Amino acid sequence: MSARPFVLALFLAAAPAGGEVGTLPGPVETRICASLEEAAGPAPGAVLIVFFSTECRICYDDLFESRYLVDRRGFDLAVVGVYSGLRDELRSFLEKYRWDLPVVLDRRKALFRRFDVDAVPFKALLVGKEEVYRDDARLGLAARREELERCLTRLLSR
């Protein structure tokens, strides 16, 4: 359960996989979505949902780590963040870290309830409408990521 402070640096170093460092992505507001459907598109394939908070590194590391994993392994899936805090906080976070993937602003915690999330960070993987993976809260963060990678490899590797 260590915070692994090197993870963010690792992600930033790998950022070109999702967009050139120094190139501003589109307007932040367009990446803040009201629903999972809006974020993932009308007929999504696989969607990795990452519930996070902007409060502490350990709370948002999973977002960066998830994207890094997807980019590194070339998995064909969408990564969608879910956040329940204030819109201004999310906007600042997206700008600060140049995050250019969609994030659902879930102020009423509809997705938190739907996926039975009571603590962040937390990840779930949807294929169509089927939830094929969810973090085991009893495992440490590193073990959860390994389990997710195994699941993705099994399901999505070509």
Place this chain on the structure above:
Amino acid sequence: MRDETGRAATLLAAMPLAAIMALWSAGGQDVGRWTAVEVAAAANDADEALLGRPLGLAFDGKLLYVCDAQDCAVKVFAADGRFLRTAGRKGAGPGDLNFPSGISVRGGSIYVADKSNSRIQVYDAEGRVLGGFVLPFRPDRVLALNDGTLLVTGNPTGRAASEKLLHLYDTAGRLRWEGLEASVSSDRIYDAFRNMIIVCAGAGGDFYVIHRSGRRDVLRFAASGGLEDEFEVDGRHAFLPLDLPFAGPVKRLLGFCWAADWDSGFLYIAAPEPVDGRDLGPGRRLSVIEGTGRLAATLDLPCPVHRFTVEGRRVYAVDEDGGLRIFEVVR
């Protein structure tokens, strides 16, 4: 006969809950079984009215104050649940908050445990900053006692010997007393659970200390810090075991109290309940405990509550999803 019964029912309906409990106890009755119904609360559509992570509630007889650790603000509601305004915003400057975890109201002042800024912040009822003071630890809860003393609790870090859980300050931030030493072992996570306490303001400046797990004795302190009384809570109050894989061998915690409040001579203690997919979660039953520890009654709420405060026959609570709920106690 029917008229007498009807009159008694009308009288009971008008009495505060504590008075009914006192009558019930004085009559040598067995444990009362009470229920509560939801009072239709005002719809709050404003985004700032939403409660992201409400960790503390305080009611001053007119207004309900909720500290929201996620939104870093105090949210103020009318007694009917209508959202009125917020106080504070995220930050570290005067009046700002960072993870407010406890709140108390007395004499028109709102005291907030500003956890991540390691300080107590004080506002007036309109949300204007009145001041505050810095603490040498991260506060968890704050209680404004009758005589102007502030009780501040802290979570032990495990990094120092003889850490205290209770700290009494005057309103200028001068330390008056510290006490209740934290339990320490080689397992800091286990210790964190064991050292979780809930404090409730009693009568005349007294305060009660209840451990969330492991112990069913309640301590009553005077505002000076002197231990006034200690009593065991009735064995009929739920005491659920929780085996957790802490470091080393599995250790058993006895879940005792999820949330608590004191009103008019009675302690209201919510026991945890088993929750699907998790070990323990908030419960929907409150045990109404007399000053001797005897279980006077149980009070079943319509839903599990995460935090609550009792005022007369009303229970103001936040549910598992952070929604504000208002209940009225009925027989």
